[in-house]
Every structure is written in C-alpha cells, then in structure tokens.
Amino acid sequence: xxxxxxxxxxxxxxxxxxxxxxxxxxxxxxxxxxxxxxxxxxxxxxxxxxxxxxxxxxxxxxxxxxxxxxxxxxxxxxxxxxxxxxxxxxxxxxxxxxxxxxxxxxxxxxxxxxxxxxxxxxxxxxxxxxxxxxxxxxxxxxxxxxxxxxxxxxxxxxxxxx
Amino acid sequence: xxxxxxxxxxxxxxxxxxxxxxxxxxxxxxxxxxxxxxxxxxxxxxxxxxxxxxxxxxxxxxxxxxxxxxxxxxxxxxxxxxxxxxxxxxxxxxxxxxxxxxxxxxxxxxxxxxxxxxxxxxxxxxxxxxxxxxxxxxxxxxxxxxxxxxxxxxxxxxxxxx
DNA sequence: TATTGTTATACTCTATAACTATA
DNA sequence: TATAGTTATAGAGTATAACAATA
Numbered sequence: 001x002x003x004x005x006x007x008x009x010x011x012x013x014x015x016x017x018x019x020x021x022x023x024x025x026x027x028x029x030x031x032x033x034x035x036x037x038x039x040x041x042x043x044x045x046x047x048x049x050x051x052x053x054x055x056x057x058x059x060x061x062x063x064x065x066x067x068x069x070x071x072x073x074x075x076x077x078x079x080x081x082x083x084x085x086x087x088x089x090x091x092x093x094x095x096x097x098x099x100x101x102x103x104x105x106x107x108x109x110x111x112x113x114x115x116x117x118x119x120x121x122x123x124x125x126x127x128x129x130x131x132x133x134x135x136x137x138x139x140x141x142x143x144x145x146x147x148x149x150x151x152x153x154x155x156x157x158x159x160x161x162x
Numbered sequence: 163x164x165x166x167x168x169x170x171x172x173x174x175x176x177x178x179x180x181x182x183x184x185x186x187x188x189x190x191x192x193x194x195x196x197x198x199x200x201x202x203x204x205x206x207x208x209x210x211x212x213x214x215x216x217x218x219x220x221x222x223x224x225x226x227x228x229x230x231x232x233x234x235x236x237x238x239x240x241x242x243x244x245x246x247x248x249x250x251x252x253x254x255x256x257x258x259x260x261x262x263x264x265x266x267x268x269x270x271x272x273x274x275x276x277x278x279x280x281x282x283x284x285x286x287x288x289x290x291x292x293x294x295x296x297x298x299x300x301x302x303x304x305x306x307x308x309x310x311x312x313x314x315x316x317x318x319x320x321x322x323x324x
Numbered sequence: 325t326a327t328t329g330t331t332a333t334a335c336t337c338t339a340t341a342a343c344t345a346t347a
Numbered sequence: 348t349a350t351a352g353t354t355a356t357a358g359a360g361t362a363t364a365a366c367a368a369t370a
C-alpha cells in the first residue's frame with residue numbers, strides 16, 4: 001500500500017472509524033491483558049466513571065450492548081472488585097452499578113498504559129492533531145445517545161438524497 | 163447520563179474510538195444489509211478500491227485480520243461478483259485481488275446509504291467538525307501499517323513514562 | 325401486565341493447527 | 348525449507364427466548 005486513502009469518493013467516516021478502532025483495539029488488547037482487562041471492560045469502566053450509579057438497563061443502552069450481556073460483563077468486573085452492584089432502595093428490581101475505588105485506580109492505570117498503543121496507532125498524527133481528534137471524539141460521544149428512536153424515522157428521506 | 167464525557171482524566175482516545183465505532187457499526191449494519199453487505203465487507207472493499215491487485219496476505223496485513231479469515235471474506239465478495247481473484251503470473255502461489263466494476267459501484271451505493279448512519283452517530287458535530295474528523299481519520303489510517311514490529315520494541319519504555 | 329435482571333442457547337466472528345501447491 | 352492459500356475447528360463475542368422477582 002502506497003499511502004492509501006481509505007474511502008475517498010463519498011467521504012464517509014464509517015469505514016475509517018471501523019478501521020482505526022480495530023487497529024486500536026488490537027494494540028490495546030495486549031496492553032490491557034496484564035491488567036486483567038479487555039477493551040470492552042475498559043469502555044464499561046469509562047462510562048461508569050462518568051455515570052456511576054446507573055441501572056444495568058441504562059448501562060446496556062449507553063454501551064449499546066444487549067442487556068443480557070451486561071450481566072456477564074458486570075460479573076467479570078465485580079469478581080475483580082472493580083465495580084459494585086447495589087440493589088436500588090427505590091425500585092427493588094433494579095441494580096445500581098458503581099465504580100469502586102479499586103476500579104477507578106485500575107482504570108487510571110489502564111489509560112496510562114494505553115499511551116503506547118496510541119503512540120503506535122495514531123503515529124501519523126502530531127500531538128496537536130491527536131488532541132483535536134480526542135476532542136472531536138469526546139464531543140461526538142457526548143451527544144445524546146437517546147435520539148436513536150427519533151432518528152430512525154428519518155432514515156428513508158435521508159437515503160433518497162444521494 | 164447528563165452530558166457525560168467518556169474518558170477525561172488521561173485523555174486517551176482508545177475507549178472513545180471503540181465506543182463511537184460501535185455506534186457507527188450498529189447503525190451501518192441495518193443500512194448495509196439491503197445491499198447484502200456487512201461492515202467488514204465495506205472496509206475490505208474500501209481498501210481494495212485504493213490498493214487493488216494486492217495479494218490476500220497483504221490484504222490480511224492491511225485489514226489486520228487473520229489471513230485464514232480473508233478466505234471466507236473474499237469468498238463472500240467473489241460470490242457476489244464484487245471482487246475477483248486472479249492467479250498471479252509472477253508467483254503462481256499468489257492470488258491478486260481486484261475490485262470489479264460491480265464492486266466499485268456497490269461500494270459507492272453503500273457509502274451513499276451510510277449518510278443516514280453518519281447523520282445519527284455524528285449528530286453532535288456540525289458539518290465543519292465532521293469534515294475535520296474525516297480528515298483526521300483519513301490521515302491516521304493512511305499512516306504506515308507496517309511499523310508494528312518496530313513499535314512493539316519500544317513498548318516497555320513508553321509504559322514507564324506515566 | 326410490564327419491567328429488571330438472570331440463565332440457557334444458538335449464531336457470528338475470530339484465531340490456531342494441519343494440509344496442499346508452489347517457490 | 349519457506350510462503351500463499353485453504354480447510355477444519357475451537358474459542359470469544361453477541362443476540363434470542365424463556366424464566367423469576369418486583370412493580
């Protein structure tokens with residue numbers, strides 16, 4: 001490959017995101033393994049740091065994974081004492097999920113260890129561009145994840161436009 | 163979740179990328195299904211548009227997937243007449259892989275159809291920011307995918323720095 | 325009756341090992 | 348002997364269906 005540009009004609013970010021995320025995930029795996037974490041554990045911990053105390057359902061919706069799989073994910077993390085399930089006093093069906101102190105510090109270590117993975121995967125970008133990318137990703141992921149239902153209804157119209 | 167920021171303390175893009183790519187993949191799936199494509203097919207086609215004629219090994223290395231899985235991937239795409247395997251005249255062990263005209267136009271349709279998925283997933287970004295993101299992703303993914311071996315050796319030092 | 329969480333299970337994706345053919 | 352591609356197969360990851368407890 002001689003300086004290839006993946007996806008030029010329609011300028012869609014989809015394939016590029018998939019491509020870059022895969023590279024990052026592969027490199028992250030080996031860095032996270034010594035900490036007993038997998039990439040999806042990292043994402044879950046990261047979400048819980050900001051949204052601690054949410055229910056498993058809400059967590060599933062935020063992570064966009066099936067709620068049945070949240071069970072296993074939390075079983076892993078709880079067994080490692082990184083998160084805690086507390087039966088909600090308001091609604092006894094619910095479990096509120098919290099990051100433990102151990103979990104918070106483990107997450108910090110993980111993010112620290114990820115420096116080398118980023119170094120490699122984002123090597124083509126200079127520090128300023130990496131900051132820019134981080135900021136854009138942060139803003140994009142901060143966006144309301146709840147607008148899915150509304151957006152789906154517009155789908156047909158959008159498709160016709162191009 | 164009240165305007166959460168996923169990953170603030172160490173400012174690592176890893177979890178954000180994984181998170182955003184997953185959202186994009188999930189939305190892409192339903193958009194691509196009518197075209198008989200899956201997200202990983204799209205990535206493969208996108209790479210082949212720019213690097214047509216490469217061997218299956220090289221494709222595996224570029225896509226960062228195991229070469230055994232390239233077989234099945236290409237079987238799918240070849241059955242749909244989107245790519246073509248040609249026995250290399252120089253080295254008869256090798257298959258050179260090419261995007262067909264059908265493949266190129268199907269890829270165009272797919273990218274077009276992905277507009278709605280992007281609209282939804284990148285909804286928090288304005289058009290200028292989306293262009294900026296696209297450009298950063300394009301540059302990051304254009305970087306040499308061959309430097310893995312070299313970079314791995316530096317790993318230990320980098321880890322110690324933070 | 326609807327919802328939260330759980331289990332069991334099937335399906336997809338991916339990786340490992342052994343094989344064929346060319347070099 | 349080494350490399351390109353293939354097959355078979357086991358392991359993760361994910362989704363679907365049925366169930367228990369609570370609302």
